[in-house]
Amino acid sequence: MKWTKWGLFRSRLTGSWIKSFKAWKLALDWTVWVYFLVPGIWIAGGTYLEWWREEPSWLMWLPEWVVLLPLLFYALSGGLRVFLYEADMLFLLQRKEWLRSLIRYGALYTLLKHTVGTALLCGLLLLLLVKSMGLNSYTIFVLGLFTLVMKFGIGVIQNMLYGRWKGLQKLGMELLLSLLTSAVYMTAALLLLQEPVWLLAAAAAAAAAGAGLFRRKLRMQGTFAADVEQERKASAAVTEILLTPVMEKKPLVKLDRPLVFRRSGRIFRKSDAGTMLAEMRIKAFLRKFAHVRLWVSFFSVSTVATLASPGWLGLLLAVTLPLLAASWLHQQWKEWAKEPFLIQFKWEDEALRKGASLSGWLLLLPGVIWLFMLTGWLLGGLMMTVLMVPAGILYWWVSNKLLNTIMDPVTNKE
Numbered sequence: 001m002k003w004t005k006w007g008l009f010r011s012r013l014t015g016s017w018i019k020s021f022k023a024w025k026l027a028l029d030w031t032v033w034v035y036f037l038v039p040g041i042w043i044a045g046g047t048y049l050e051w052w053r054e055e056p057s058w059l060m061w062l063p064e065w066v067v068l069l070p071l072l073f074y075a076l077s078g079g080l081r082v083f084l085y086e087a088d089m090l091f092l093l094q095r096k097e098w099l100r101s102l103i104r105y106g107a108l109y110t111l112l113k114h115t116v117g118t119a120l121l122c123g124l125l126l127l128l129l130v131k132s133m134g135l136n137s138y139t140i141f142v143l144g145l146f147t148l149v150m151k152f153g154i155g156v157i158q159n160m161l162y163g164r165w166k167g168l169q170k171l172g173m174e175l176l177l178s179l180l181t182s183a184v185y186m187t188a189a190l191l192l193l194q195e196p197v198w199l200l201a202a203a204a205a206a207a208a209a210g211a212g213l214f215r216r217k218l219r220m221q222g223t224f225a226a227d228v229e230q231e232r233k234a235s236a237a238v239t240e241i242l243l244t245p246v247m248e249k250k251p252l253v254k255l256d257r258p259l260v261f262r263r264s265g266r267i268f269r270k271s272d273a274g275t276m277l278a279e280m281r282i283k284a285f286l287r288k289f290a291h292v293r294l295w296v297s298f299f300s301v302s303t304v305a306t307l308a309s310p311g312w313l314g315l316l317l318a319v320t321l322p323l324l325a326a327s328w329l330h331q332q333w334k335e336w337a338k339e340p341f342l343i344q345f346k347w348e349d350e351a352l353r354k355g356a357s358l359s360g361w362l363l364l365l366p367g368v369i370w371l372f373m374l375t376g377w378l379l380g381g382l383m384m385t386v387l388m389v390p391a392g393i394l395y396w397w398v399s400n401k402l403l404n405t406i407m408d409p410v411t412n413k414e
Helices: 005-027 030-053 064-077 086-090 096-124 126-132 137-161 167-192 196-219 224-235 237-243 273-287 289-307 311-336 349-406
Strands: none
Touching (some): 005 096, 030 126, 030 289, 064 096, 096 126, 096 196, 273 289
16 A cells, blocks of 8 residues: 555544544443433533523622633643654654654644634633623634634644753743743733734734744754654543543652551451451551542532532532442442452451441541531521531431442452
8 A cells, every 4th residue: 555644644643543532432431421421411511501591699700810711721731743653763754744744734633623622612611701701702712713823832832842851941941931821821811802803913923923833843853752752642641641540659758657547556446347347448448549539539529519509409419429429439349358368358248248338438428528518508507507417427327328238348249
């Protein structure tokens, strides 16, 4: 088969898409859709529509620069796909025109991808842009166009600077670039939003600057190694995002003893097998930073969702969200119960059930109480907050018992 410049680019783009699709397919199985994505989309969509019908009070006093922050962060993320691999040193490095063509196609693909991303982000921020800032459709279009060309230009600059510095010098240059581009973006957006024609002129100037920078990028020499490294990171970005929560990282500082329960003292007075299992499980859970981080992240998101919802919907979230966390905790229990140290003992089914029930009850109880207190505050102030504490404890005690009956924690039935 005779290769062409466009055919080579198309084959590499297709390979990149297939790799990303497989990564997403592996991560987003049916359990993720059922327990997280579908409920999350349903709740977020309902809340968004509710805000459109009746805007919350905080929306009216939200500063303009806060509304623009998501667009600024999106513009700063930059990035430029070039689709160059290490093996190209054997062939493409000797054919400069093929090399430049791949970079041109990669830049066009990057621009199209940024266009879609900018449109989606502006769509998500439409409520804030219209209700809080009072922008019309034309001004929002110009703001999106300005964000797009700024993002492309920043991506080209980042590509050109990559590999020229290392260590603290690289960190300093990245920080300087972020500060300068942030100042340009926020100044232009805040000052020129009232006059969309001038903001459109600023977008045209940024586009001309980006085009000039890209032409200079094509003429640069000795950037092949840096381009290959950036492409490797860009192509692996999806996989890194999906695997970051589950990958174990080496600790920065190795400790002789854990930070939590350093003396391994007893938690409970009873010494039956179920209580001992619960105690060991709680210690193992709290000593593993990945589990604690996920626990905190889940209840942080739950807190934001509850605060952003009307009182009745907040109560519904306080009731249903712990059930999702309990499902995750059940899976974590089954993995922990199969640890080599534990499976060498012959645990009775009743002990396994008690250990799972007691540990799950205690690990999620603080989060459940917090969500119920938050809901009580939104519904009726301080008095309702106090009353919701025993209500949350009772609710979670009953729910935990039922869940451990439905989701059998016994792991040695095989």
